[in-house]
Amino acid sequence: MRITVDPVTRIEGHLRIDCEVEDGAVSDAWSSGQMWRGIELILKGRDPRDAWVFAQRICGVCTTVHAIVSVRAIENALDLEVPLNAQYIRNLIIGAHSVHDHIVHFYQLSALDWVDIVSALQADPREAARLAQSLSDWHRNSEHEFAQVQGRLQAFVDSGQLGVFGSGYWGHPAMKLPPEVNLMAVVHYMQALDYQRRANNIVAILGSKTPHIQNLAVGGVANPINPDSQSTLTLERLSRVKATIDELGDFVTKVYLVDVAAIGALYADWTQYGAGVTNYLSVPDMPLDTRGSEFALPGGYITGGDPATLKPITSYHDAYFEDGVKESVKHAWYTGDQGALHPYQGVTNPGYDGFNDDGKYSWVKAPTFYGERAQVGPLANVLAMVAAGHEPTTRYLNQALGIAGQVAGAEIPLAALHSTIGRHAARAVRCAVLYETMSDQWTRLMNNIASGDYTTFNRPMFPRGEIRGVGFHEAPRGVLSHWAVIRNGRLANYQAVVPSTWNAGPRDDNDALGPYEASLVGNPIADPTKPLEVIRTVHSFDPCLACAIHMVDTDQQEIVRVKAL
Amino acid sequence: MTGRGRNDGRNRRGAEATAAGRPSKPAAEDDWGRSSADRPVLVLGVGNILLADEGIGVHAVEAFQAEYHVPDTVEVLDGGTAGMDLLDVLAGRSHVVIVDAIRSDRPPGSIVRLRGEAVPALFRTRISPHQLGLSEVLAALRLIDSEPAHLSLIGIVPEDLSTSLELSPRLAAVVPTLAALVAEELNAFGIPVVPVARSGGAPASPPG
Numbered sequence: 001m002r003i004t005v006d007p008v009t010r011i012e013g014h015l016r017i018d019c020e021v022e023d024g025a026v027s028d029a030w031s032s033g034q035m036w037r038g039i040e041l042i043l044k045g046r047d048p049r050d051a052w053v054f055a056q057r058i059c060g061v062c063t064t065v066h067a068i069v070s071v072r073a074i075e076n077a078l079d080l081e082v083p084l085n086a087q088y089i090r091n092l093i094i095g096a097h098s099v100h101d102h103i104v105h106f107y108q109l110s111a112l113d114w115v116d117i118v119s120a121l122q123a124d125p126r127e128a129a130r131l132a133q134s135l136s137d138w139h140r141n142s143e144h145e146f147a148q149v150q151g152r153l154q155a156f157v158d159s160g161q162l163g164v165f166g167s168g169y170w171g172h173p174a175m176k177l178p179p180e181v182n183l184m185a186v187v188h189y190m191q192a193l194d195y196q197r198r199a200n201n202i203v204a205i206l207g208s209k210t211p212h213i214q215n216l217a218v219g220g221v222a223n224p225i226n227p228d229s230q231s232t233l234t235l236e237r238l239s240r241v242k243a244t245i246d247e248l249g250d251f252v253t254k255v256y257l258v259d260v261a262a263i264g265a266l267y268a269d270w271t272q273y274g275a276g277v278t279n280y281l282s283v284p285d286m287p288l289d290t291r292g293s294e295f296a297l298p299g300g301y302i303t304g305g306d307p308a309t310l311k312p313i314t315s316y317h318d319a320y321f322e323d324g325v326k327e328s329v330k331h332a333w334y335t336g337d338q339g340a341l342h343p344y345q346g347v348t349n350p351g352y353d354g355f356n357d358d359g360k361y362s363w364v365k366a367p368t369f370y371g372e373r374a375q376v377g378p379l380a381n382v383l384a385m386v387a388a389g390h391e392p393t394t395r396y397l398n399q400a401l402g403i404a405g406q407v408a409g410a411e412i413p414l415a416a417l418h419s420t421i422g423r424h425a426a427r428a429v430r431c432a433v434l435y436e437t438m439s440d441q442w443t444r445l446m447n448n449i450a451s452g453d454y455t456t457f458n459r460p461m462f463p464r465g466e467i468r469g470v471g472f473h474e475a476p477r478g479v480l481s482h483w484a485v486i487r488n489g490r491l492a493n494y495q496a497v498v499p500s501t502w503n504a505g506p507r508d509d510n511d512a513l514g515p516y517e518a519s520l521v522g523n524p525i526a527d528p529t530k531p532l533e534v535i536r537t538v539h540s541f542d543p544c545l546a547c548a549i550h551m552v553d554t555d556q557q558e559i560v561r562v563k564a565l
Numbered sequence: 566m567t568g569r570g571r572n573d574g575r576n577r578r579g580a581e582a583t584a585a586g587r588p589s590k591p592a593a594e595d596d597w598g599r600s601s602a603d604r605p606v607l608v609l610g611v612g613n614i615l616l617a618d619e620g621i622g623v624h625a626v627e628a629f630q631a632e633y634h635v636p637d638t639v640e641v642l643d644g645g646t647a648g649m650d651l652l653d654v655l656a657g658r659s660h661v662v663i664v665d666a667i668r669s670d671r672p673p674g675s676i677v678r679l680r681g682e683a684v685p686a687l688f689r690t691r692i693s694p695h696q697l698g699l700s701e702v703l704a705a706l707r708l709i710d711s712e713p714a715h716l717s718l719i720g721i722v723p724e725d726l727s728t729s730l731e732l733s734p735r736l737a738a739v740v741p742t743l744a745a746l747v748a749e750e751l752n753a754f755g756i757p758v759v760p761v762a763r764s765g766g767a768p769a770s771p772p773g
Contacts, residue, residue, distance in 0.1 A: 211647035
């Protein structure tokens with residue numbers, strides 16, 4: 001039996017997933033991006049200093065990350081150093097953006113795959129609050145708040161306005177949480193709306209505006225620092241940033257991390273499904289020096305799911321990353337099939353010829369790292385950081401596994417991370433690590449300013465002739481890289497290899513399955529007309545295809561359409 | 566892809582682009598993390614300016630900002646194609662005017678105006694090509710009791726959605742009308758908005 005889910009994402013971009021189902025489980029899968037947009041073409045011939053302004057429009061969800069990576073690519077081509085203040089300010093912006101994104105992903109975009117809203121109405125608020133208090137000392141776990149939220153939810157259901165909750169698979173046999181746990185999650189869902197706003201406020205203060213930050217420049221940032229001037233980055237604004245970081249830290253460590261561990265433990269069977277491709281690629285981020293050779297957060301490549309194989313990526317100039325990336329179009333709707341190409345040589349010539357299981361079936365290219373498929377995202381990053389001995393990551397991971405073990409009544413091994421639920425756990429761990437790192441970046445920025453360094457910008461100079469550069473960033477969905485070829489001060493080629501390309505890509509030159517596809521094989525399917533299990537696994541990657549696909553959709557169905565043949 | 570000539574985005578994206586290697590101008594004092602409490606009224610342009618007419622909402626609000634005296638209580642914002650990022654931007658406003666491309670059987674350039682409850686209903690039926698974010702943001706605002714008291718939408722049917730920074734001629738011709746409609750909407754809300762006096766007849770450009 002064949003099932004088609006289209007679209008899968010609740011956010012921008014159209015992803016179609018096809019699965020072959022045999023004996024109640026997925027036996028084969030196809031991941032297809034259903035849009036084409038030649039965004040990169042808009043950049044050709046432009047001033048590289050302006051590329052980020054356009055690049056941040058590639059995606060409505062990840063504006064900030066594309067802006068950052070674009071300036072990094074140009075700086076890399078110029079071998080241009082970035083002042084410390086600029087690094088710290090950028091680090092705080094990307095940290096806040098990631099925290100925002102991770103919180104939104106878990107609560108607003110994927111929790112309802114696991115949490116049954118309607119069941120929460122049956123919960124005893126006192127029992128639910130008591131349960132929450134036994135897991136965490138979060139100050140907003142009171143019986144009063146739990147009862148209040150349950151009342152609001154009841155009013156919503158009674159008025160027929162389920163709104164955001166309207167499309168869930170309520171009462172699905174794969175929904176297994178007790179009513180009290182469902183209520184706890186719903187209460188935190190509401191609170192998350194508040195905290196993700198706070199995270200975005202940091203981006204607004206430092207980037208001067210959201211959703212499109214305004215403060216970047218190739219060579220630094222446009223935030224003048226002058227403690228005495230009201231119109232610049234003042235101590236008052238910086239104190240607000242710090243207070244917000246602390247509030248976020250409380251929510252992430254006392255609520256998000258705890259919820260994921262507890263809900264994960266109650267769905268322990270989902271640690272057996274969804275591993276898929278276990279080569280993991282991540283990049284180091286949060287540079288601590290002007291050249292990008294020291295980082296607060298490590299990254300690298302792990303093969304075969306074994307953290308001991310970690311080969312670190314150590315600097316912005318590390319050829320190990322730059323040389324390893326290629327993209328295959330054997331199964332993607334592009335012409336000029338000459339084998340996988342390096343992004344500097346990348347070409348994007350659309351050639352749509354319909355959905356062919358064994359031929360071309362997606363607008364997404366298939367990236368490889370040294371010829372192998374690799375999974376990217378918070379799980380890849382957390383495994384690399386643990387393997388690199390990063391203390392905060394190890395600490396938060398142990399905390400999460402500890403809570404999960406407490407709820408499950410059994411020890412949860414590290415290997416459980418190679419799974420659908422493991423991707424959620426790793427994202428929460430990374431979010432806690434990001435909070436701590438932001439706090440440290442803030443201190444570094446304050447100390448550097450106190451030392452009298454107010455520099456935020458180094459002027460870029462473009463040589464005659466051709467130069468090339470790659471910028472990378474460990475974005476919320478994983479490794480994001482922009483590749484720029486600059487000729488006589490103008491962009492000659494520009495390619496973005498985005499996280500969802502790595503994960504959502506179709507089969508490659510060797511017909512090897514991409515991470516989404518591989519992770520679906522073996523998933524149980526209780527009801528083919530309601531393939532909640534497929535959605536759980538794909539959502540665990542935090543899919544966002546707006547930028548992964550190289551036109552806007554024609555007439556897509558407006559709600560999730562499931563076709564079971 | 567169309568063979569349309571390139572537009573130097575700087576003209577249009579003047580407020581953001583860097584010029585001659587200088588970092589872009591620091592944000593005005595008023596832009597530093599100000600909250601909805603400071604400016605209770607929001608004019609929000611939505612769309613992707615890289616995809617021709619898809620970005621009509623953004624072009625329209627920029628034209629409004631350039632051609633009208635905007636009171637201090639009004640924030641004009643380019644929302645791009647953001648989703649949940651807009652929650653903070655929309656929460657707690659008294660009045661919100663959204664300008665967006667909409668999908669409709671009417672001919673390109675047609676304008677649809679909606680107010681109040683009809684707006685979220687429109688986004689729920691997903692007529693806008695990129696409401697995926699907005700419908701959920703509006704629903705989330707309701708959940709946290711932060712919905713704008715007054716909400717209106719000016720929707721335009723696009724013609725060309727190809728990868729380009731330029732509007733189709735038909736849509737470009739509608740931009741002044743859209744700016745005037747934004748002003749009219751605010752006036753109807755009791756917020757006086759008057760056009761900037763012109764000298765010499767040159768079209769106004771966005772502040773840089």
